[in-house]
Amino acid sequence: MSNAALAGLSDDLLFVTVLLYALSMLAFAGEQAARRSKQGTVAASDALLTRQAAAARTRVMAGGPALPPPPVAPVAPAVATTRPSRAGQAGLLLAVVGAGLHTGSLLTRGLAVDRVPWGNMYEFSSAVALSAVVIFLVMVFTGRVDRGLGAFVMLPAVLYLGLAGTVLYTAAGPLVPALDSYWIKIHVFAAILSSGAFLLSGVVALLYILRARHDATVAAGRAPRFPLSMGAALPAAPVLDRVSYAVIAFAFPIWTFAIIAGAIWAESAWGRYWGWDPKETWSFITWVLYAGYLHARATAGFKGTKAAWIGVAAAGALIIDYYVVNIFVVGFHSYA
């Protein structure tokens, strides 16, 4: 196959991927809606459990007999025990096939230009979206996360890919000399992997905040209104918190590695390993915020929602790092 044909195939595959992801999102959303309507009856008992758990906790803190930690489990089954819905299974299948085609799109792009398929913003964005989707799917299949989050994961993936395929689209072409190094494989791959995970964690952190506020509203005896009402169908708050943490804990060392690998590359390409180039600065800000998140989660007074907001802010810094810095600020990384 000629390079032009490969490049065309890559574009077509991306188009189908966006379509499949969108369908997958709709299927997951259908499952969510079905759960929520069932949740109407469950919500009351759910609130009761939350209140009981809270009461148990206060007793421990008051120095009463040290209770075994209040089990999280009774809250979670509200979601986990609903019988598997067709819509959810279809959503999962569509997401898996979509991720396969997405991989194909990147592979054909790479073959068409005879280099790694992450040499410009379009390719990079596409790869980051793939990373987020694949990490999510791996977590679903290893039982670490409820697939019900699918709708909330696929939505940003679709938007992200849509943006990549239209606004940021760059025709297949060779690399500029500064990028022509084996470090592009190492540095950029680590950045893609960790960015996908970070964006995923940002989504989960937002869902955690939603769920926590939903629970607080229910516990206060008020009926949660939209968007808080969506919280009912989500996994329990501690589960979301744990998932968000696990994803960040996975991504943070990789992000650190990406920055250090970038510094090594910068040293050999530009003669200094760190120069406060805008991209370097925002990678640093992102890194500092995630370090803050990890510390906050272990500091009294910052656990829970506050830490989650830090996680969301860090994901925001990551987005600034890619889009605002690349498009609006001139720096050494301006070509990508």
Added chain:
Amino acid sequence: MSIDTSPVVDDATRLTTQPTPAAPAGPSQGRRQLLAPVRRTWRQLTSMRTALLLLFLLALASVPGSFLPQRNLNPVAVQDYLRANPTLGPVLDRLGAFDAFAAPWFAAVYLLLFISLVGCLGPRIRLHAKALRTPPPPVPRVLSRLPSTDRWESAAEPRAVLDEARAALKGWRLVERPGGLSAEKGYLRETGNLLFHVSLVGLLIGIAMGALLGFKGTVLVKEGDGFANTVLSYDDITPGRLFDAARLEPFSFQLKDFRATYADNGTALTFNADLTYKDDVDAAGRPYDLRVNHPLVTGGAKTYLLGHGYAPRVVVTDREGNELEQTVVCLPQGPEFISTCAIKVPDAAGEQLGFEGIFTPTTVQDPETGRVTSVHPRADAPALTVQAFRGDLRMDRGEPQSVYALDKTELVAVDGGTPRTLLPGQTWQLPGGGSLRFVETTEWATFQVTQDPGKLLALVAGTGMIVGLCLSLFVRRRRVWVRAVAVPGPAGGQAPPGRTVVEVAGLARQGAEAFAPEFTALAARLRSTAPPAPDLPAPDLPAPALSPREDST
């Protein structure tokens, strides 16, 4: 099972080396009171909340430097900004916003953060060193209070149970006391945590060493010319505050040829600088192909290819026929490499001669206006378009003058200032005598030489950070206790069958989800060695101490 509860039952179940604020033990009451505010400030500074606050401040303090132009990256942009913002600009400048990462407020944030870090690290290293030498704590009296517990009775010997537990807990730190077996694992978590933070300090030291002891210089070299590494050879040099010129590596090189290749749309594909270099004054010359991403390493110095441009070679003949050959460095003004240059001939007989030139590598001339421009950076159709001037170049006034521009205050344009376009080999006979010949196109390249003695430390520290991070995020600290106590059979029985009460309990500070199956597997293994014996008569034991699990049922 939940993860973030810390059931501090007793000291045995405390699984963290995070220091608890200890009562200060001052020598005398008076001095203690005097030092109290200092102590309080120190404790506050080294607290996690302060560290968190400083982390966010650090992130915030980094923002202005990323959006405002910075002197070290782009001094011209700073000048433009100051011109465009005459009121706000100087205020920002006073605040150091254009050297944001060298500004005192930025330094204040990161120095406070590092003081806080060091203050926190000291006690934690001490505590961890102690924890590493301390065997796991004895088996708590009441095991049923712990998050993971199992208890059964068996006919197996206590010894067999404990031996099996020892075998199952291979790789754990084990201590057997009369009260049972204590095991602990995952010390590497805190080791990694400390390694990460110590590495951060190392990184800062590495960066500081580079800034103080290192140096950076740039130099422009024309094809055929050479460079010797001395302070005076540089066009621009930024030495660290403690840099010693005697530590410059004694290397030299000659630029034999520079080549750039481009795609048809003008995007650069490759840059190559063919060098012959010498490691030392009397070393033999060796060839080197210097490219982007492929610097020349000589001792502690690294030479990088930074930029390039065209340098047309011209011969100026004065009124008396003296030939003066020059290779003129032209500065590229855009992606098509339309380049500007100035030719100065102060030694021309009679009046001094000066030329302003525009070099166009792929020249296209507008047929109507006659204007020349370049459409591609490659020198496919090079041309030099010049205006000539006669008079005084003002080069002997002792004022600094740019090599790339003419000072035209005392110059008169030749031929009414009409520009003349020359192709290689063409000569322009100047009205009033003299000529300019465009001989050929050559190229120049700029090089940056750096010496950074802190680089290796920074790299080692960076590696330490990653290793430390992985350990501190993925190793789980946990403890397990096994008790197997023989209980006599019913009173009065002859040679009672031995019964053993087996109790297993575990505690994980992190990752309770991962610990649960690990604990279950251990308990199952022990249960298979010491199968529960339900048919044995009830033990003649005092009722076990009240445990919350029982009072909650």
